[in-house]
Amino acid sequence: MDEKLMDQVMEEVLKKLNSGNTDVVKRKDAPVEEQKERTNKTFGANGITEFVGTAIGDTVGLVIANVDSELLASMNLDKSYRSIGIIGGRTGAGPQIMAADEAVKATNTEIIKIELPRDTKGGAGHGCLIIFGADDVSDARRAVEVVLDDLDRTFGDVYGNDAGHIELQYTARASKALAYTFGAKEGQAFGIIVGAPAAIGVVTADTALKAANVEVVSYSTPTNGNSFSNECTVTITGDSGAVRQAVLAAKDVGVKLLEALGGEAPSSTKPYI
């Protein structure tokens, strides 16, 4: 095969490989129809009752109707429930926590554990493990479904390239998942600003705080609050308009810095803020 043709092929191959090779996520979930088919095929006759579904970020949703009592004792949960809902992903903590925040508002469940592994499949951030407790398994299942359905939205302001990612989250009214993870005050506006590599996260935090009249709720660095991820994370509260404005100002600066380091950094899905 002649050298020139090979170069041409390589150029195209690398272009196509790189276009999907962001630090953050590739949409893994097939269209609903297709996914249903795949799920049915896999679980077919001998379906596994614990399985609820999958979503972006290699996220899986599961339920256990009646947790083994010895396991329950080992799990060190904040409160014991026999029925639990489980959300776990390889990529993303913020998007799943935001979606879980909506889920506890919408269902009769409690957040009884959130842990952040160091993950993102070689990227700079976290994965997640979120556990809902419920008196009735149908409530736990409903919470898990709400999270899976909401993830396309909450991944909308995750911007990534090979060098890192910028993540923004915003809600007009924080609930228990955000209170659990970051110490958010329930019922108040709340914003999350993550920059990776962590150096960029210092600047995005500074930008957010200067852009509007907001207060710091938490500030985390790789070895102090984060799970050794290469991120700095600031969370903020205040008037809802101010929080939104601060988040958007941080996005502008953060995405530009990330793009200066690693090239185009598109949204993982579709911006929502």
Next chain:
Amino acid sequence: MDEKLMDQVMEEVLKKLNSGNTDVVKRKDAPVEEQKERTNKTFGANGITEFVGTAIGDTVGLVIANVDSELLASMNLDKSYRSIGIIGGRTGAGPQIMAADEAVKATNTEIIKIELPRDTKGGAGHGCLIIFGADDVSDARRAVEVVLDDLDRTFGDVYGNDAGHIELQYTARASKALAYTFGAKEGQAFGIIVGAPAAIGVVTADTALKAANVEVVSYSTPTNGNSFSNECTVTITGDSGAVRQAVLAAKDVGVKLLEALGGEAPSSTKPYI
């Protein structure tokens, strides 16, 4: 180059790239003959006496006949030995620890340190660093050789795809490496069940405990017992038949869940349980 031909090339390229792209391990070790040749070539005339060999999981086996005394003082080992054997891998902790458990049974050595880095080369789990102490370097070398030889077996029930892995280990009689790492009782049947992402590990733990009359020895989550890996790990003991049954039940459910999330999840080598 026309678009249609390029699409055809890309399809083939991606198919071939993905076929080898599991979360867990690709067999790196060449056939024995070939590997010996490579090793001889690399180390040729000026062989390095510390080198013993390599195996699956980017595992390397090494010995030091007489550790520098100042280093020994800094190493913070459980017990000082001048001769040490060293096993370290990028991918896998369970397989190497199981093999080390056999090695301490078979040789005149002790386990004096096991540490689990967060690794697997972008995957969801751990790497490992295992140190054997011995009075005689030939014993240390023998222990390292036993581990390297046993790894093909102990990787047999590691099932992986791009989204995570399920790992099962089983022994009828636990020894000192399992006691060191998990608090196993020596001489008793022992099983390890790992699920990644961690959400799946919660369900596999629950499945195992419900499937047979077994007891929990340890339960680890990403930030509580694991090194920020995206895994939940339960270890169990009991009657040897019950432990085996529990492990196999967890495998069935775990592999199905992992495959629902990320597609086919084959064994890294050949199942042994």
Next chain:
Amino acid sequence: MDEKLMDQVMEEVLKKLNSGNTDVVKRKDAPVEEQKERTNKTFGANGITEFVGTAIGDTVGLVIANVDSELLASMNLDKSYRSIGIIGGRTGAGPQIMAADEAVKATNTEIIKIELPRDTKGGAGHGCLIIFGADDVSDARRAVEVVLDDLDRTFGDVYGNDAGHIELQYTARASKALAYTFGAKEGQAFGIIVGAPAAIGVVTADTALKAANVEVVSYSTPTNGNSFSNECTVTITGDSGAVRQAVLAAKDVGVKLLEALGGEAPSSTKPYI
């Protein structure tokens, strides 16, 4: 497309992909001219004043002239400065710390924070976050520039392949960044020896200490001193000739071991020791 042609394409594609696929770094920085152009294009009219530049290891250099006072209170810095310089990279801690050590010698700045995330983009090591404090932002910017300019040098003795890396650093006169991170005594010769996977790092540490009359300053393992990276790191001091000799002896053994595990392990740039 016929099978034979496809195989030929695949062979070429894989060859080209693999040639750049080391565990450590690919040179990301384009030639100066080109990079300047890219930066100008990205930041164009609405330049972001915090941006200084980028370098190897997905390293970004930033400054903040006047850190928001609420952020400053949350940052938990060793000493409060209103002007800070920030260096952060996805790959490498040693190279950036060595360069920062030169920067504090050359500028009117202080090191006020160094944190090591677990990173290297799926590799075995760390990323970094380094913060300089200064009374004047021009001093902070100057320190950041010195680091970015020095990284090509300090990555010179980072040798890597798909299985891990060996890193060596040497200075005749340690300064405050090395004192901060490793407890180096200022003004004395200082060497860093890193081996990954960690098993190789045990042997390189032993080799260094036996090769010359040097003293251990620090010894770190995955879960004891390192941020769960798959590395063992020894740092040494002594007569400058002895330190250099110890470092070079460790390099010889370490690179041979790493190459026995994972094939050719070239320098990331150009050896400087």
